[in-house]
Amino acid sequence: GQQLNQSPQSMFIQEGEDVSMNCTSSSIFNTWLWYKQDPGEGPVLLIALYKAGELTSNGRLTAQFGITRKDSFLNISASIPSDVGIYFCAGIPTSGTYKYIFGTGTRLKVLA
Amino acid sequence: EAGVTQSPTHLIKTRGQQATLRCSPISGHTSVYWYQQALGLGLQFLLWYDEGEERNRGNFPPRFSGRQFPNYSSELNVNALELEDSALYLCASSTGRGGGEFYEQYFGPGTRLTVT
Numbered sequence: 001g002q003q004l005n006q007s008p009q010s011m012f013i014q015e016g017e018d019v020s021m022n023c024t025s026s027s028i029f030n031t032w033l034w035y036k037q038d039p040g041e042g043p044v045l046l047i048a049l050y051k052a053g054e055l056t057s058n059g060r061l062t063a064q065f066g067i068t069r070k071d072s073f074l075n076i077s078a079s080i081p082s083d084v085g086i087y088f089c090a091g092i093p094t095s096g097t098y099k100y101i102f103g104t105g106t107r108l109k110v111l112a
Numbered sequence: 113e114a115g116v117t118q119s120p121t122h123l124i125k126t127r128g129q130q131a132t133l134r135c136s137p138i139s140g141h142t143s144v145y146w147y148q149q150a151l152g153l154g155l156q157f158l159l160w161y162d163e164g165e166e167r168n169r170g171n172f173p174p175r176f177s178g179r180q181f182p183n184y185s186s187e188l189n190v191n192a193l194e195l196e197d198s199a200l201y202l203c204a205s206s207t208g209r210g211g212g213e214f215y216e217q218y219f220g221p222g223t224r225l226t227v228t
Contacts, residue, residue, distance in 0.1 A: 031215045042116070042202050042219030043155070050215075088154060092215060099168055100145070100217070102155040 006089055006103030014111050019076040021106040023089035032072040033090040034063050037105075043088055047074070079110050114139065116220035118203050124226045125193050133188040133223045137205030143167075144186040145204040145217060146178060155202065161186055193227045200224050 006023045013019055023032070031050055035043035047058050049065035049072060056063055060077045072089055089103040117136045125131050137144050146158040157170040161180035169176075175191040184205075190197055201224075204217035 033215065033217070035219075040221075042204075042221045045216055045218060048216050090155075090217075099157055099160075099170065100155075101157070102147075104154045 004089055004091060004101055004103040006106055008106060009104070010107035010109070012109045012111060013079055015079060015081060017079055019079050019083070019108060020073065021075075021087060021108075022071060022073045023091070023103045024071040025091065025093070025101075026070065027093045028069045029072075029091035030069075030094050031092045032063070032065050033100075034061075034072070034074050035088045035090060037086045037088060039085075046087075076108075079108075081110050081112055084108060084110050116203055116205050116218055118201075118220040118223050120223060121221070122224045122226070124228065126228050127193055127195060129193050131190045131193060131197075131225055133190075133201050133203075133225070134185065135188070135203030135205075135220060136185045137203075138218055141205035141207055141218075142184050143206045144180055144184065145206070146186070146188050147202040147204065148172075149200040149202055149222070150196075151199070158201075159188070190225070195227050198225060198227045 004023050004025050033048050034046045037043040047056050047063040052065055052069045053067050054065040062075045064073045086105045086107050088105050090100050119134045143162040145160050147155040148158055149155050159178050160168040164180050178188040180186045200222045202219050202222045204219045206217050
């Protein structure tokens with residue numbers, strides 16, 4: 001199935017550091033969503049973006065809808081151990097009928 | 113407010129059997145989505161139900177089917193199970209109404225299906 005390109009695939013960071021990850025596509029998207037998934041659980045919605053250029057924050061998390069509508073970015077400031085998990089982006093392409101496409105995930109590990 | 117619930121938590125079947133997975137959406141949500149997440153991989157869209165009707169399906173064979181009941185709960189059926197069907201099956205729900213809220217899917221904990 002079709003998937004979004006998400007990078008990096010995994011990252012180890014020190015507690016307190018800032019984290020950046022992104023999601024890119026060759027298609028234009030109407031909506032971008034960012035999720036976090038802990039082992040053995042379902043993804044939890046973090047941030048939803050609806051307009052090109054939109055910048056939205058949720059606590060220490062900030063996400064942006066790229067101007068080209070083909071990418072999105074997620075930043076986590078001052079990371080803490082509970083930020084560990086897999087972060088997925090998801091988008092709805094303009095050509096689809098509400099068929100969500102998910103990124104391949106970024107596995108984040110925080111070293112205390 | 114209760115979140116999306118799924119049952120069973122784990123399901124073990126043998127090749128060729130049928131599996132039935134169940135999902136109850138968040139109260140007030142009318143849309144239910146099913147996804148397959150193979151180990152270590154991303155989510156693959158399976159099916160979307162809204163107001164009792166199938167609205168869209170992903171690139172999966174017809175042996176993956178389901179339905180949505182009048183109370184908006186949903187069932188996913190997988191017939192003639194194959195080894196590669198082993199995965200975490202996730203259900204999500206959304207309001208089904210227009211506007212930004214419609215796009216915000218909320219996931220259940222998933223059903224881990226193992227085919228031996």
